[in-house]
Amino acid sequence: MKKITIQEMPKHVGETVKMGAWLANKRSSGKIAFLQLRDGTGFVQGVVVKAEVSEEMFATAKGLHQETSLYVVGEVTEDTRSAFGYELQVKEIQVISESTDYPITPKEHGTEFLMDHRHLWLRSKKQHAKMKVRNELIRATYEFFNDNGFVKMDPPILTASAPEGTSELFHTKYFDEDAFLSQSGQLYAEASAMALGKVFSFGPTFRAEKSKTRRHLIEFWMIEPEMAFVEHDESLEVQEQFVSHIIQSALKNCKLELEILGRDISKLEKVKAPFPRISYDDAIEFLHKEGFDDIKWGDDFGSPHETAIANHYDLPVFITCYPTGIKPFYMQPHPDRDDVVLCADLIAPEGYGEIIGGSERIWDYDLLKQRIEEHGLDQEAYNWYLDLRKYGSVPHSGFGLGLERTVSWVTGADHVRETIPFPRLLNRIYP
Structure with a gap:
């Protein structure tokens, strides 16, 4: 049998x-x-x-x-x-x-109870469906990058410096030296791109950010491609093709799971490249017309602002060219303006917020060194990164997509904690 x-x-x-x-x-x-x-x-x-x-x-x-x-x-x-x-x-x-007195019965349970029993809650039908969708997005990610000539590279998790120069890092000791859990594999991916042309990394990242929103995790997974000889607009095309591919793959291969979750797939069926684009300047103007008088030029967008912009288009939308002052040190300045950089955030519709952040990277040695100094960073820790601009520097671009936020959007989840097997939150490291 x-x-x-x-x-x-x-x-x-x-x-x-x-x-x-x-x-x-x-x-x-x-x-x-x-x-x-x-x-x-x-x-x-x-x-x-x-x-x-x-x-x-x-x-x-x-x-x-x-x-x-x-x-x-x-x-x-x-x-x-x-x-x-x-x-x-x-x-x-x-x-x-035999199983007796199983704690998660077919009735309503509180969130904290379910999170305390996450090791068992994963067995439930809807949680199972979310994990299957997550797996499909991972499978489709490898498919996309393998089919488009990218090489998978694995950056270290223990690092000596902060890629984005923030203080929201987990500190540890590396024998007798200071070390940090990685908040991004980007800088190492840039080094890899100078060796292999087009690369991507896919691994865990850590942010010691004391946030309790439905979009934030302490530990999450990032997909981070870097591409040599690729400028800003070309990178945006790769991003929209990638997102279109993984969404369409989920629709094709996770139809039953999306039905179990009650997801309105008509919203996802519209997600096909190209995506609309709006500059930061125009986004500020749009928000003022929509009654958001609290936002002014130079401010970063919050969740209500991103939601209003994305809902206007009912599609993922790129917000491009943010002010230099609110973005990391490594972003390439706009060729015609010194107050904005060549970057973009991709905002998902339906209130799911930013799923991608990307930019063209500074490739001039002197300018990058100047930016490191302006941000008060330890140049010695970034000497190897500056070397990439000393020996055959080229224009290059990259981006990072947050897996859990993307799974939240695709599945219609209320909180990112349900899109990763064992979430790490501000108040939770068990189980």
């Missing part, structure tokens, strides 16, 4: 198969028991008909507790009433391990 997964059931209609599963839920009448089964690849209903199994087997089915692990044998049949489209006509049940 063939052992299969729930995901493989469509290939075995009419066959009797064996599956390992956990009992997610159950209900029963006098003559039929309906078992909601899950195996990690998906969820399916198992139907146990009293007249078709032994009395002992039917009693076992009715007495099962939530999250008990099982081997089940049954026939795969089509079921047009379910979103999955299939169910299992169960003939045999073998209990592997």
Whole structure:
């Protein structure tokens, strides 16, 4: 007898198969028991008909507790009433391990309770769906960059300096030296691009930012490409092609998961390159017309400002050329203005905020050295970074996409804490 997964059931209609599963839920009448089964690849209903199994087997089915692990044998049949489209006509049940008093029952639980039990909450249908979408965005990311000639490079997690010159870093000791957990792999990706042309990194980053908003995590994952001989406008084209690709991949390969989450996919179906663009100057003017009198030129945008701009377009929108004073030291100045830089943030619609930050990088040695001094940074710590401008410097650009914010947008999640398996928040490092 063939052992299969729930995901493989469509290939075995009419066959009797064996599956390992956990009992997610159950209900029963006098003559039929309906078992909601899950195996990690998906969820399916198992139907146990009293007249078709032994009395002992039917009693076992009715007495099962939530999250008990099982081997089940049954026939795969089509079921047009379910979103999955299939169910299992169960003939045999073998209990592997009993589960009693499972803490997450089919009722409402508070957020803190669920977060305390995150190791178990991941088993639920909606959390499972979010993780499957996350996985698809990761798969599609590798697909996009591999298909477009990028090389994966892995920057260090322990660093001697701050890429963006902030104080929001986690400090540690590296034997007898100071070190920090990385807040970005960008500078190392730039060095890699000077060796390999087009590269991308994909790894964990850390921000000691004391923020409790629904968009912030202490530890999160960033996708950070860097491209030699690529200028600002060319980089924007890569960004919109990349985002279009991963969104369309999610729509194609996670249709069931998005349906489970109740996501309005019509919003996502419109996400195709090119994306609208608005300059920072024009964004300020737009916000004033919309009644945001609190914002003035030189201020960074907050969540309400970004939401108003994105909702106007109902698509991801690039806000370009921010003031020099509110952006990191390494961004290339605008060729015609000294008060703005060649950069852009990509703002997702529906209130999900910035998902990408990117820029053309300063490639002139003297200017970069000047910027390091102006920002009060330790030049010695950046000597290796300055070397990239000493030995064959070229125009180059890059960007960083936050995975969890993007998963939040695609899945319609209320908070980024549900888009990473084990979130690290200002008040949470357990489990």
